[in-house]
Amino acid sequence: MERTPDMRKMETRELRVSSLHCPSCALQLERRLTAVQGVREAEVNLLDGVVRVTYDPASIEEAELDRVVAAIGGQISHIEAEDHDHLEERLTLASGLFLAGGGISYLLGDIFLGPLVGVTVPLSGILFGIGAALGGFPVLRRATSELKRRLLGIDLLVSIAIVGALALGEAFEAAALAFLFGLAEWLEGRAAARARRSIRDLLDRAPKRATVLREGRELELPVEAISPGEVILVRPGETIGLDGVVVRGRSSVSEAAITGESTPVTKEEGDPVYAGTLVEDGSLEIRVTRLAGESTLARIAALVEEAQHKKAPVERFVDRFARYYTPTVVGVAVLVALIPTLLGLPARDWIFRALMLLVIACPCALAISTPVAMVSALVASARRGILVKGGAALEAIAKVKFLALDKTGTLTTGELRAEVHPLNSSDPGEILRIAAALERGSEHPIARAIRNLAGGIDALPEVEEFQALPGWGVRGKIGGEDYVVGRPELFEELPLAAQKLLSQGQSLVFVGKVGRPIGAILLSDELRPEAKRALAALRELGVEPVLLTGDRTSVARAVAQVLGLHEVHAELLPEEKVEWVRKLRSRGGVAMVGDGVNDAPALATADVGIAMGAIGTDVAIEAGDVALMRDDLRGIPELVALGRRALRVVRANVAASIALKLVVAGFAFAGLASLALAVLIGDVGASLLVTGNAMRLQRPALRRGE
Numbered sequence: 001m002e003r004t005p006d007m008r009k010m011e012t013r014e015l016r017v018s019s020l021h022c023p024s025c026a027l028q029l030e031r032r033l034t035a036v037q038g039v040r041e042a043e044v045n046l047l048d049g050v051v052r053v054t055y056d057p058a059s060i061e062e063a064e065l066d067r068v069v070a071a072i073g074g075q076i077s078h079i080e081a082e083d084h085d086h087l088e089e090r091l092t093l094a095s096g097l098f099l100a101g102g103g104i105s106y107l108l109g110d111i112f113l114g115p116l117v118g119v120t121v122p123l124s125g126i127l128f129g130i131g132a133a134l135g136g137f138p139v140l141r142r143a144t145s146e147l148k149r150r151l152l153g154i155d156l157l158v159s160i161a162i163v164g165a166l167a168l169g170e171a172f173e174a175a176a177l178a179f180l181f182g183l184a185e186w187l188e189g190r191a192a193a194r195a196r197r198s199i200r201d202l203l204d205r206a207p208k209r210a211t212v213l214r215e216g217r218e219l220e221l222p223v224e225a226i227s228p229g230e231v232i233l234v235r236p237g238e239t240i241g242l243d244g245v246v247v248r249g250r251s252s253v254s255e256a257a258i259t260g261e262s263t264p265v266t267k268e269e270g271d272p273v274y275a276g277t278l279v280e281d282g283s284l285e286i287r288v289t290r291l292a293g294e295s296t297l298a299r300i301a302a303l304v305e306e307a308q309h310k311k312a313p314v315e316r317f318v319d320r321f322a323r324y325y326t327p328t329v330v331g332v333a334v335l336v337a338l339i340p341t342l343l344g345l346p347a348r349d350w351i352f353r354a355l356m357l358l359v360i361a362c363p364c365a366l367a368i369s370t371p372v373a374m375v376s377a378l379v380a381s382a383r384r385g386i387l388v389k390g391g392a393a394l395e396a397i398a399k400v401k402f403l404a405l406d407k408t409g410t411l412t413t414g415e416l417r418a419e420v421h422p423l424n425s426s427d428p429g430e431i432l433r434i435a436a437a438l439e440r441g442s443e444h445p446i447a448r449a450i451r452n453l454a455g456g457i458d459a460l461p462e463v464e465e466f467q468a469l470p471g472w473g474v475r476g477k478i479g480g481e482d483y484v485v486g487r488p489e490l491f492e493e494l495p496l497a498a499q500k501l502l503s504q505g506q507s508l509v510f511v512g513k514v515g516r517p518i519g520a521i522l523l524s525d526e527l528r529p530e531a532k533r534a535l536a537a538l539r540e541l542g543v544e545p546v547l548l549t550g551d552r553t554s555v556a557r558a559v560a561q562v563l564g565l566h567e568v569h570a571e572l573l574p575e576e577k578v579e580w581v582r583k584l585r586s587r588g589g590v591a592m593v594g595d596g597v598n599d600a601p602a603l604a605t606a607d608v609g610i611a612m613g614a615i616g617t618d619v620a621i622e623a624g625d626v627a628l629m630r631d632d633l634r635g636i637p638e639l640v641a642l643g644r645r646a647l648r649v650v651r652a653n654v655a656a657s658i659a660l661k662l663v664v665a666g667f668a669f670a671g672l673a674s675l676a677l678a679v680l681i682g683d684v685g686a687s688l689l690v691t692g693n694a695m696r697l698q699r700p701a702l703r704r705g706e
Helices: 022-035 064-075 087-109 123-148 154-167 171-204 296-305 311-323 325-341 347-360 366-382 391-398 408-409 429-437 445-453 496-503 531-540 553-562 574-585 600-605 617-621 633-671 674-696
Strands: 009-018 039-045 050-055 076-078 111-117 119-122 209-214 218-222 232-233 246-250 252-253 266-269 280-281 284-288 386-388 399-404 415-420 465-471 473-478 479-486 506-511 517-524 543-549 567-569 589-594 608-611 625-628
Touching: 009 064, 009 625, 022 050, 050 064, 076 252, 087 123, 087 171, 111 325, 119 123, 119 296, 119 567, 123 154, 123 171, 123 232, 123 386, 154 171, 154 325, 154 347, 209 479, 209 617, 218 386, 232 617, 311 531, 325 347, 347 674, 366 391, 366 633, 386 391, 386 633, 391 399, 391 589, 391 608, 391 633, 399 408, 399 574, 408 445, 408 553, 408 589, 415 429, 415 445, 429 445, 429 479, 429 506, 445 517, 465 567, 531 543, 531 553, 531 633, 543 553, 543 574, 574 589, 589 600, 625 633, 633 674
Parallel strands: 399 543, 399 589, 543 567, 589 608, 608 625
Antiparallel strands: 009 050, 009 076, 039 050, 111 119, 209 218, 209 232, 232 284, 246 284, 252 266, 252 280, 386 625, 415 517, 465 473, 473 479, 479 506, 506 517
């Protein structure tokens, strides 16, 4: 059978495209690449100029794909290469020097040269003209290249304005426009580079070299040269270079680089440790468990970088807006120049105003403000030990009205303590042996508690025909007889002693045959010490916590009373949790927090799924939209506050960009503005304002109420 494109293995290639400066160009590039045969999907990241192409290698070869991307998008380089056009920087600097020279000449009274081509010209005019030519060359080159590839972008608007100003004899305006636009491009490039560096800084927290113990010798090697299974030595004050397990030593380790928590954690033999964390006292010998590129810190950095490609709805709006922006602005500028002229008004004045409209309309600040703000917020959350999987999740968490919480392991520590209660004179040891045998393969907190209690039992019986009953318990055959461990509903009949235990409102599971239990295991757990304060902080933010648990109603209500929870839904099966999450979604945005494994269906159903205690747990890091690296509920109100602050920054940036342009446009149409003022305020000023505002999101601490 012939394989269809959907059945073939798709590959993804990332390339950096030069001269990508505007959202309209990015959007057109995406559409044109998607139309190429063999290309399944194309996505352009305007912030770092990266094109990600998903393609069918059976339909288009890698070399041909590179040629097509270059033909449509301009010069390309591999993603590893940080290409930088220093020529453009030098031309912008030279343009500024000639602009300054022309200004000095004009202020000192000017020297007139000529006649040149039959015309006497001032020295300032020549200097301004050279400045305009130098600064305008890279802009005109990009515009010409884009036109050849049928792309219409901001460079075309500015090129028309520079050439038009020179044609009208406004050399100073042309030079000022060329220099200031180049300056704005440089500033935006610096902002994008700073955002990218923020992501790389996450990886830089881990040292590049480590001391490895080989054949009784200490060798200092690059971390890439050390393999899993080898032992590294980390002394006091040094940073751990690779993930591993302590095999000798004891020390306080600061895990702030991973979890954002400044309080050190004691590490001793058998404890896991992570790259990028700091050994504060005592030496540790660590057996490496992961390669350098696969460490928890490396995965965090990779996921934060990947998150850039998951655009928030507000970013998609800017993309859609840019699709029609440049052609519309050019059309309006033509009308501004033509209509007044046809009505008998001075042509020169209105052509000049049309040129100013082209400059004022450049959406550079608008284009960069949203992605820079989102990346800043993503990096800021990662530094706090909160891994957000993209701008869409960040925007969604800012809008949640409800937080659905599981009880065990979320509101409680998850470190359950078990106690056996025999029924009808049954042997407590036998009850525990049966329960521990059936729970041998489960990672549920209840199973762990039962196994811990049975730790002193040497041999557990073999279990045949084991079956997990999600939300109910487990069952299997021991010695040819059927046994179950789980909820009371699994048993046909409960003795009076069992009913008495249930009436006391305690958390428990029963052990026995399907017909009748032989014993019960009472479970006790402690509430997280920070739970009450974290839930109170959420209510202050307008987010209502809701308890969804499979535990008994009496137990759930007791927990809710202590924590001040008003809405409780207990004795829920996994599918019933999903249904309640759907009901909450119908009342407003909902986030669900769980352990990332048992609550996976509910996490996936919620607007935002939050996995707790994800440090070192691959499944938890991948589950949901957010991973809290530290086991601390206080990260959730921090995240909600950060998401809301990020949205406020984005909205403020958009409003500031548009407001500045409207003000300058008003002055321009009143004849009170120049091209230089238009680009200085409407472009350079706006770019500086929105970039600085976005970078505020990376401040070390959130302040209350921001």
